[in-house]
Amino acid sequence: GRGSDAFGFMDTFLDRLFEYIGSKEVYHEKFLNATIAADDQSGNTGQMMDGSQINVDVTAPGAIIALALIFLKAESEEIAARLSIPDTHFDLQYVRPDFVMLRIIARNLILWSRIQPSIDWIGSQIPETIKVGVFSMSEEAIDCDEFDAEALFQAYINIVTGACIAIGLKYAGSRNGDAQELLYSYTVHFLNEIKHVSVQTPSILPKGLLQYVDRGTLELCLHLIALSLSVVMAGSGQLQTFRLLRYLRGRSSAEGQVNYGLQMAVSLAIGFLFLGGGTHSFSTSNSAIAALLITLYPRLPTGPNDNRCHLQAFRHLYVIATEPRRVQTVDVDTGLPVYCPLEVTVAETEYYDETNYCDVTPCLLPERSVLKNVRVCGPRYWPQLIKITPEDKPWWRSGDKTDPDPFNGGVLYIKRKVGSCSYSDDPIGCQSLLSRAMHEVCDTPSTSCSTQLNRASHSSFRVDQLVSTFSANPSLIAFAKLCCESWKDRQVLYSV
Template sequence: MQRLLGRSWERRLRLDTSQVDKVAEIIFSTRKTPAQKSDALISEFGFTRWTIGQLPSSIGLLLGSIIVGKHTSTELFQFKRPQTVSSFPQPDEIAQIARIRWPRDVRRDNVRAMLDSTKPVLIATQHLDAGTDGEIREAQEQFLLATWTRYLSQAFGRAFFNFRTVLPNPAEALTVPNLCLSARIYPSNLTYDLTSTEHLKHLREWGEFYNGIAAGLSIVGADVTRVDHEWLTLCHTNDKISPPTAAGLLYAFGMNGHLPNFNTFHIHEVLASLDKFPSIALLLGMAMSKLGTGDRQVHKMLTTHLPFLMGPTMLNLKIDPLIQTSAVAGLGLLFAQTGHTKVVNKLLNEIGKSLRADEEPSPELPAYKLSAGFAIGLICLGLGDEIAAARPPFKEKLPSIPDRLRTLMIGGPKDKCVFIQPQLLTCSDTQAATTTSQESRSNHVREGTNVNVHMTAHPATIALGLMYMRTGNLQIAGDLECRTRYLCLKKYVQMCLKFPSDVEVTISDREQAYWDELVDRETVAEVYLYAMTAACFAIALKFSGIIGETYEDILKILNSAEEHRMLFLMHDFNIENIEWPARHLVKAAHRSVVNLCADMILLSMAILNVGRGKVNTIRFARYRRSQDCELSFWAHNLWKYNEEMSVHRSLAMLFLGEGRYGFKRDNLAIALLVISMYPIVAHHVADNRLYHQPLRFLWTQAVEPRLLVPMCRKKNKPIRCDIEMRFKDSSLRPCYCSAPMMLPPIEDLTLIELSGAGVEKIRFDLTKEDRKNELIEILTTGHGRVPVTVTESCLDDNELAQQKDWTLRQIFDHRVERPGGKAVKFAKEYERMKMSSHPGGPGDLRWRSIDSVPAIRQYLKTLHMEITSSPPSLASFVVDDVKLASCVAKYVDNNSLANRLDIEAQRLEHATEL
């Protein structure tokens, strides 16, 4: 072992102390043959057919040949050790659970197909509205550009759908699905690609980066399995994938908690290259792996990429603005919920400071400042009152952090919110920071003494909101409210929406005069749409995953037939077909605003129904996705990419982790969801000017397993049973559902009870701490499996006929055929046989009687043929079946047949022992 794996072979095999002794005993045993040792090691390590199938062919076939004698009558390749409740679900089990949850449709497969980007798109030339060859080629190029917009946005959805569903194979690198951006022309079947330009190359690189993230997020988390540095290096240096894809894998491994196992020297070696994609992946990935810990090593990594934290230096470092943006966001993740005011003060200065006279304004500057606002909000998450009350007694009274954020949000002098200490400036900054009253000038903009609210309002607002989350501070709530005039207009439009189209609305003279004087109707409509969308999004975050009466009430708010929220927002914009008054709102507001609000409400519905695969939400998403306008529309309307991304995320969110995960509701989870779903429209996949798009994946730390799956103890397979849930709110009635199902947040429940016909009753009283911890352990460590005892009479027909110990169907081949050729189930026949109301009397077994000598001879001849044709490994099962047949014969008073069967069973048993 040491020669093969090294001295630390037990660490490489991931064995604990108890397993090391057992493995050593098996390896150095002198009583067992090599085949028996291999069989024992397979059982000890818990290998299954799937795990051996992942090994190289030579090893897999060898291990399979060792244990091929242990197969059963129904599965040719079934291993000795059954799957335990603590092992991670394999693809077959995930598919079985999905068939039980959604037995009558293929919604899961349909969504997976809509997220597939591995196949080239088909261009039907005869259907293109073009005449000459030049027009046809132009139409083909426009069609493929539209396909790029859709395919490049699908990775954001695949990350939700495949989240933590794959166990890594330590023998080979992770397989990344191909991102196919070419087309095939029908009917010639020729491959068509776009002419390579710098812009398209940029789009492809970012698309491959996000494709790598989606593939990496399919790996299970660090709490399920541990991967070592060798495997991480194997994936990162894989020659079969592009460098952006490899960087995306690193980012995904960090979000799943595997990146700390990466060698530190290798991390610094990659960061020293200042390559954009690996640097972004490592900075954000390491910060996500150390979320809220304030780790010193990660802090040093982030500091070296932020000039304002480096201090005076003679080095003139040119760091990519996107890398700096990632480092700023990583700073907030690293110090999340710590209240580190020193870091917060420096980030506030970054939001409010102006460019120097010799600086070029970066296109990514708004995203940099917004990421600084996210970082402030995460560091001070829910600690606004504590931070405001814990101000040290300065000699000079300085504004508090909330006051500085308020100034940055509303506007005001810079000297009230930006305080740059001269000793913290770099050599190049000293000349620019002589006095705070001196005007700063850039090459493009002349800024005065007041802050530029166009650059600071967004980050300050989100930072202030996260800082006071769930604090109930009325003063801050008042600062964040809309002005009175907007509230009046909002209420007015809301009341108008409640009137049906066939009812005349009475408008007073004062209101009519107000509307006559109103000039900016677009702003009024947009204010209402934004306010309504924000309210729906907040409701979805607060009530994500709930069921019962509260869920029905919330669903009416999000999708009410009376208020037509989704109907008019998701319309095809044929204004004449939209009923009044929705028509006025859609017509007055800009189309981009209506699209953004529709996308956010669709995301809200997906968050509310996360992991449940609700059909109505899928229909809304498919409707949005099927709005294929003219080909030129995709290129000229810049919100189309954001629309496609929102649709794909909504579809996949309904099947988060193959329907196994839901969203948490603590402060940090809600903050990460707000950041990842932030409503800023990106024009394309490489657009990071206003929002840093790698932050779209921060939701990975806001999930928790919620799928509850009853498992049959005997067959170790998922089954369906009834489930009753009772809530802490006594005003809510108990909820009766069917499992497997996604549970609501456990904090809202007091009782969970599994029951059903023929199913063992299991009760979880969540008011008791031990039973609550047991349920949490089942959902996490046990992957949602609840072992239950099930009687054979309630098993499914097909499942019973395929049991490994059920071979009576091979013995009684002379039975009378049933309608449809259905196999006779002995267990049900035996129960029906005992009933006096059974047709034919209690002795009728519904097969031909074997009471005469010729019939017994023919029966034994048939039985002997079946036994002879069965493999030797089934001998023990055949003996049990023959004994069972003898009991049946004795029950019907056919003693002669019973005696002959006993003799045959003894002969078979003796042959088996030999």
């Protein structure tokens, strides 16, 4: 992510990478020829050279990933523009569809701030020529013999899949609702193209993809989007996502091309969804995004021993991106874990304003870079506010004296108010001493008007005193003073 500050010979190095991609734009050809000649003399080219030409099929994936990592979040429009997407029918014949997906991922990792979880943003990634051609052929508005329909549709679905992977990386571990709904819709749509399911989603892709795209490519794109969905919902165990992954996991090879790589992707997605037993999630720091990108590399193996295009051991690098973000509230008197509502404040960023949301423990907290404060907001526990300065640092580690953890390794001690029951013992809130005492006092029967007046004032005094004993909530005290007294007076008037 350091961009042009990474090396002193960056210009020559970049030209070399773009040459490996197959780009025709070379700005320092003199130095480039010198470096290639040096490689020829040292004999380190291997399969990179096909005679005197560079074998782009071998060099392009590594060069694209290298450019994406060098300029990660750099917002460099110049580099992103050089990672161009074929926008003519002629160019589509010379760029492999899977390389188009890699270019889309790399472009959006460079232009990090522009990634948006919306259908319009995904549509903006598709060149107009491809978009018009695909929708025209899906509606049979033009003759398919005029263009290479397979090339158009292959490029289209690879662009969509690459954009979905970029969204998954941008919102990794955030449980963003818009990203979840969008990725879920695309997953179900691809699944409907392969085999009809009962789940209905809005029409976001042209129908009849299987007519122009082979079954294996659709299966690959389906599982890559499902994997991106699990990255967004990492550690949450969301039921809707789990049902989808369980359905994909239950499909047998007899239903289609469900090979080792696809089963591995589903198993990896389920592991992400329940990451650390619901205690961990993914970070979006530069090192974390780099690790996730290598883990989610969009080339799945065909068997356990297939390491030709991607070393399978690299699939375990997601561990670098994980961090423990679960918080559990513990009753300080009993030492037992309890449920408690928390109000979490997310700091203002360039993408959204400062927002508050409520969650019930145990729950996952946002990243440290956006977490502002956490407040105990339940009426049964004494209020507690933890103020945090948002910093772009890793999550706190227990035992670190230089950077103490305000959550004590994921444990937040709280104290229950006198007369209140825990949420597990009293989910509704009708068994506390305060509610039972008020109910008993207000329902005390009376026999005469004279005794009713005395009991009304005496009962209101008892309720007022009772409320102040068990709770300092001003609304409850006001209720006791006003509502209970007025109710007793009404009973006296009605009895007269």
